[in-house]
Amino acid sequence: MQLDLSVDRGSPVPLYFQLSQQLEAAIERGALTPGTLLGNEIELAGRLGLSRPTVRQAIQSLVDKGLLVRRRGVGTQVVHSQVKRPLELSSLYDDLEAAGQRPGTKVLVNTVVAASAEVAAALGVAEDGEVHRIERLRFTHGEPMAYLCNFLPPGLLDLDTGQLEATGLYRLMRAAGITLHSARQTIGARAATAGEAERLDEQTGAPLLTMQRVTFDDTGRAVEFGTHTYRPSRYSFEFQLLVRP
Amino acid sequence: MQLDLSVDRGSPVPLYFQLSQQLEAAIERGALTPGTLLGNEIELAGRLGLSRPTVRQAIQSLVDKGLLVRRRGVGTQVVHSQVKRPLELSSLYDDLEAAGQRPGTKVLVNTVVAASAEVAAALGVAEDGEVHRIERLRFTHGEPMAYLCNFLPPGLLDLDTGQLEATGLYRLMRAAGITLHSARQTIGARAATAGEAERLDEQTGAPLLTMQRVTFDDTGRAVEFGTHTYRPSRYSFEFQLLVRP
DNA sequence: GTAGTTCGATTGTCCGGACATACGGATTGA
DNA sequence: TCAATCCGTATGTCCGGACAATCGAACTAC
Numbered sequence: 001m002q003l004d005l006s007v008d009r010g011s012p013v014p015l016y017f018q019l020s021q022q023l024e025a026a027i028e029r030g031a032l033t034p035g036t037l038l039g040n041e042i043e044l045a046g047r048l049g050l051s052r053p054t055v056r057q058a059i060q061s062l063v064d065k066g067l068l069v070r071r072r073g074v075g076t077q078v079v080h081s082q083v084k085r086p087l088e089l090s091s092l093y094d095d096l097e098a099a100g101q102r103p104g105t106k107v108l109v110n111t112v113v114a115a116s117a118e119v120a121a122a123l124g125v126a127e128d129g130e131v132h133r134i135e136r137l138r139f140t141h142g143e144p145m146a147y148l149c150n151f152l153p154p155g156l157l158d159l160d161t162g163q164l165e166a167t168g169l170y171r172l173m174r175a176a177g178i179t180l181h182s183a184r185q186t187i188g189a190r191a192a193t194a195g196e197a198e199r200l201d202e203q204t205g206a207p208l209l210t211m212q213r214v215t216f217d218d219t220g221r222a223v224e225f226g227t228h229t230y231r232p233s234r235y236s237f238e239f240q241l242l243v244r245p
Numbered sequence: 246m247q248l249d250l251s252v253d254r255g256s257p258v259p260l261y262f263q264l265s266q267q268l269e270a271a272i273e274r275g276a277l278t279p280g281t282l283l284g285n286e287i288e289l290a291g292r293l294g295l296s297r298p299t300v301r302q303a304i305q306s307l308v309d310k311g312l313l314v315r316r317r318g319v320g321t322q323v324v325h326s327q328v329k330r331p332l333e334l335s336s337l338y339d340d341l342e343a344a345g346q347r348p349g350t351k352v353l354v355n356t357v358v359a360a361s362a363e364v365a366a367a368l369g370v371a372e373d374g375e376v377h378r379i380e381r382l383r384f385t386h387g388e389p390m391a392y393l394c395n396f397l398p399p400g401l402l403d404l405d406t407g408q409l410e411a412t413g414l415y416r417l418m419r420a421a422g423i424t425l426h427s428a429r430q431t432i433g434a435r436a437a438t439a440g441e442a443e444r445l446d447e448q449t450g451a452p453l454l455t456m457q458r459v460t461f462d463d464t465g466r467a468v469e470f471g472t473h474t475y476r477p478s479r480y481s482f483e484f485q486l487l488v489r490p
Numbered sequence: 491g492t493a494g495t496t497c498g499a500t501t502g503t504c505c506g507g508a509c510a511t512a513c514g515g516a517t518t519g520a
Numbered sequence: 521t522c523a524a525t526c527c528g529t530a531t532g533t534c535c536g537g538a539c540a541a542t543c544g545a546a547c548t549a550c
Contacts, residue, residue, distance in 0.1 A: 073513030188481035207452030318543030
C-alpha cells in the first residue's frame with residue numbers, strides 16, 4: 001500500500017481540493033518521492049469513490065503549481081524537485097515575517113499630496129489630484145533594510161500611522177475588502193543619492209536595488225503605486241518561475 | 246450583436262482553445278471592453294453549440310492568464326486591464342528580439358572545466374566533475390548590456406560557439422529536445438569589480454544588476470546554472486504578477 | 491425610511507460516460 | 521542487428537446533466 005488517501009463527503013471543502021491537499025502534503029513530506037508515477041486517473045478515481053473529472057481537477061491544480069507533470073500515454077509523475085513555491089505577489093512585510101525575521105516599520109511621512117504626472121499616470125487619477133503618500137523605513141534586526149515610498153488613490157483606505165507600523169500595507173488593503181489581482185513590477189539598480197544613503201545607512205554612490213510597482217485590484221483599478229529601494233547587502237529578490245505550457 | 250464567436254469542429258485545435266483564443270483576441274483588440282459581462286456560460290455554450298464544461302475550460306484559461314474575473318452569482322467580467330503578460334521563464338535573447346532590439350552575442354569562453362562546489366551543488370553533479378562553462382557578452386546597438394556566465398551538465402548538449410553567437414541558449418536547449426519546467430532565480434545588485442567594469446564598459450564600483458538562475462527540466466534535472474550581470478542603465482527586469490487565488 | 495427576507499441569476503462542484511491522441515514497448519520485418 | 525509497425529495504456533478532449541453556494545436586487549415588514 002502506497003498511500004492512504006481519503007475524502008470526507010460531509011465536509012464543505014470541495015472534494016478535488018481535499019485530494020489535492022493530501023497529494024501535496026504527501027509530496028511535501030516525502031511519501032511521494034520524485035519520479036513516482038501517480039497511478040492512472042481512472043483507477044485512482046475508483047479507489048477513492050470519485051469521478052475522473054474530480055480527480056483530474058485535483059491533479060491539474062498541482063500541475064499548475066509545478067509539483068506534478070503529466071505525460072500522455074505514460075502517466076502523472078511527481079516532479080523531481082527543489083520546487084518551492086512559484087512567485088506570487090507578496091508584500092515585503094509578509095515575506096520577512098514568514099522568514100522569521102521580525103520586520104519593523106518606521107513611518108516617515110503619511111500625508112495627502114497633489115499627484116505628480118508620474119503618479120497620476122500610474123494610478124489613473126487626474127494630475128494634481130489628491131493622493132495619499134506614505135514613506136516608510138523597514139528594519140530587520142534593528143538595521144534599515146529598505147526605504148518604501150507609496151502612493152494610493154484617495155478614499156480607498158484610511159491610513160493610520162499606528163497600523164502601518166504594526167503590519168504591512170497589503171494586509172491593510174485586504175482587510176479593507178480590496179481583492180488584489182495583479183501588479184506590474186520593474187526591478188533595477190542604481191547608485192544611492194545622498195539622501196537615500198543617509199536613510200539606509202549606506203554611502204553616497206553605493207549600489208541600491210530598486211523596485212517600482214503598480215498594483216491592481218480585480219476591478220482593474222490601480223490601488224497602489226510604490227517606489228522602493230533596498231540595500232543589496234541585506235535583501236535580494238528570490239523566486240521560482242514555472243514555464244507556461 | 247456583440248461578437249461573432251464560432252468554432253470549427255473539423256479543426257484539430259481543441260474547441261476550448263479555439264474559443265479562448267477568440268475571446269483573448271476580442272479583448273486584445275478592444276471588442277470586449279473592460280468591465281463587460283461575458284454573458285452566462287450556459288447561454289454561451291448553447292449559442293456556440295458547445296457544452297458548458299468546454300466553455301468553462303476556455304474561460305478558466307483566460308482567468309488563469311488574468312484577463313477575466315469570475316464572480317459567483319454575478320458573471321464573468323473582462324478585467325480592466327493594463328494587463329500584458331504574466332512573468333514567464335524567458336531568455337534574455339528572446340526578450341530582446343521580441344522588443345525589436347537586435348541582440349548580439351560574443352562568446353568569450355566555451356570550454357569544459359571542473360565543477361566548483363557552488364556549481365556542483367546547483368547542478369547536482371559531483372564536485373570536480375566535468376561541466377561546460379560558457380561566458381558571453383550580450384550587446385544591443387553595439388554596446389555591451391550584460392555579461393552572462395553559464396554552466397551546463399556534461400552530455401546534455403553540444404555547445405557550438407557559432408550557434409551560441411547566432412541565437413540564445415534556451416533555444417538551443419529546446420531544439421535539443423529539453424523541455425524546460427521551472428527555474429529558481431535571485432536578483433540583486435552589487436558594485437562592479439575591475440574586471441566586470443572593463444567588460445561592460447562601466448567604471449569600477451558602478452552599480453550592477455545581478456541575476457543567478459538554476460533551470461530545471463520536467464524530469465527535475467538541473468540543466469543550467471547561470472550568473473549574469475547587467476548594466477542597470479540599459480536593462481531592468483519588468484514583469485507582471487498575478488495573485489494566486 | 492430602514493432593515494431583514496426572499497428569490498432569481500450565475501458560477502462552483504460533481505458525476506458517468508465516450509472517443510481521440512500520443513507515448514512506449516513488444517512484435518515483426520528487412 | 522536494426523528499423524518499421526502494431527498495440528496497450530494513460531492522458532486529452534468533450535458531452536449532458538444535476539445540485540449547491542453565493543451575489544444582488546426586489547420585496548416585505550417594521
